[in-house]
Amino acid sequence: MEFVDREAWGAPATSAAAFLGSARGIKVHYLGTGYGSRGHTRCADYVRQVRAAHLADVRERYVDIAYTGLVCEHGAVYEGRGTHRRPGANGNTELNGLDYALCALLAEDGGGLDIPPPAMLHGLVDAIEWLRRDGDAGSWLGGHRDGIATECPGDRLYAWVQAGAPRPDDGHDQDVDPPGIYTVRIWDNLSAIARRLNVDWRDLAALNSIRPPYTIYPGQKLRVPAGPGAPTVPPYPGAGAFVIGRSHSAVADLDRHLVLRGYTRHHDGNGYQPSSLFSEYTRRNVADYQRSRPELRGDPDGYPGPLTWRLIHS
């Protein structure tokens, strides 16, 4: 766990917020405002900006950053008001006295970085464990929307929180699921998973009691309806699809999987955006993915071969 305490990101060591002896549990939030992926060196600065904006909010009259803690896309946990301080983000004094408030640095749907990378989910679990260990937080876990009418923390995070905030299965430990079970490895939609499993999405939803808006999350175990059931991988497009400076539709597909799996740290400074162009950034991100897989570690050249192609789709 990378924990960044208040002084380390540039806030006074102790919060001026009211004392809180213990909490029923924890509410998860997101920014819910346009937010783009960025390099980790800029995350502390962003947390400082959030605090400045809260202190400047004349209507809310916050005494400090409103959240108990914040988590960036790289999985670092930033101490907000911290343990044993009443948060200010849950809606009103009663709700703030009930639960801690953890905020993911995540945009609303369509607002930029709107898919929580696996590292962010790990960071949120780290933060939950911190508050239970040091802040006397109870086992209750929910989202901002459980207290008041709001979209926060978005459908994806909310589905994950409702499932008990499981650590994502990064696919490093387990490559083969037992028969009849499929582990979701990346944020995806149900119809895409059903296509990959070669089953009808309605059967998949019914068997797993998944209801609208049909959100699933990394780490979720799905029971697969009887049928073919084997993940389908698009045919390998050939090495000619991956040439630096050239575009190919297979690159857009590759990029999507890099983004969903969180292999995006190389970019031009404005965050890594999926596109059909195979760039040096694409190559370096693929190399990171290859280094993460024991089967590929021998040759992390960043150019997808048939095995890289199959693994990143499974």
Ligand SMILES: [Zn+2]
């Ligand atoms: Zn919220």
Ligand SMILES: [Zn+2]
């Ligand atoms: Zn970061």
